[in-house]
Amino acid sequence: MPEPHEDKRPLAERIAAEIRKLIMSGEWEPGRKVPTNEVLRAQYETSNVTIQRALQILKDERFLEGQTGVGVFVRSERAQTIQPAHYIAPSEPGQPYRWLTEATKRQQRGKYRMLEVGEVVPPREVAKALRLDEGDTAMLRSRIGFLDDQPAELVYSYYPIELARGTRLADRRLIPGGSPALLHEMGYPTRSQDDAVAARPATTEEYEALEIPRDVPVIEVFRVVYSNDERPVEVTLLTKPAHRFKMGYHVEL
The missing domain is CATH 1.10.10.10 (Winged helix-like DNA-binding domain superfamily/Winged helix DNA-binding domain)
Structure with missing residues (x-):
């Protein structure tokens, strides 16, 4: 043994x-x-x-x-539990992205800053989730989210090129109401979502962008959003500092 x-x-x-x-x-x-x-x-x-x-x-x-x-x-702040289910449904017309409105409910100030928007060859696991052939490109939208001016999440979202090209998904500006609202308007409502959650050491980019102290790990979420006929319309790689956040899920049986 x-x-x-x-x-x-x-x-x-x-x-x-x-x-x-x-x-x-x-x-x-x-x-x-x-x-x-x-x-x-x-x-x-x-x-x-x-x-x-x-x-x-x-x-x-x-x-x-x-x-x-x-x-x-x-420390004066307890670890905050984030529930992804709160952000699945699109925002009401004219309303901000739900991530921001949920922050307001918690009496926090939420904001996003765009980092990069453009056509890229995505990582292999993203290409597989989007059902792309080798070498195919996707539209990337990367951004960093802040809560009360502290970096809270680093987000890389990928979209099929034929769906995103020529739309606001290709625009460097933030999308009013967020991508769920825009995809809904475009005829691709969110029907389901798969999340795979892991913990790992931070990369240099994550360490610097999220202001990770010492050797604190990050929470990594690999998310695939499906629309009608189980078509994948968005794949997101999201990382959060593990010393400040927990992921929460509620399951109805």
């Missing part, structure tokens, strides 16, 4: 992982004062140096905030 898999990470990293879980789960609420080094030393049976290293890791990752002469506290 194979040997049991052993956690050989430095003890400081293991302690940081335990505390990180307490924060992400809400067990340690925002603003809570972290136990003293003496208490943590006794709990984890280690040295003061190791505890300080663990806490510094979490400060660097922005899970903890130090206040000189007062102590160390859990």
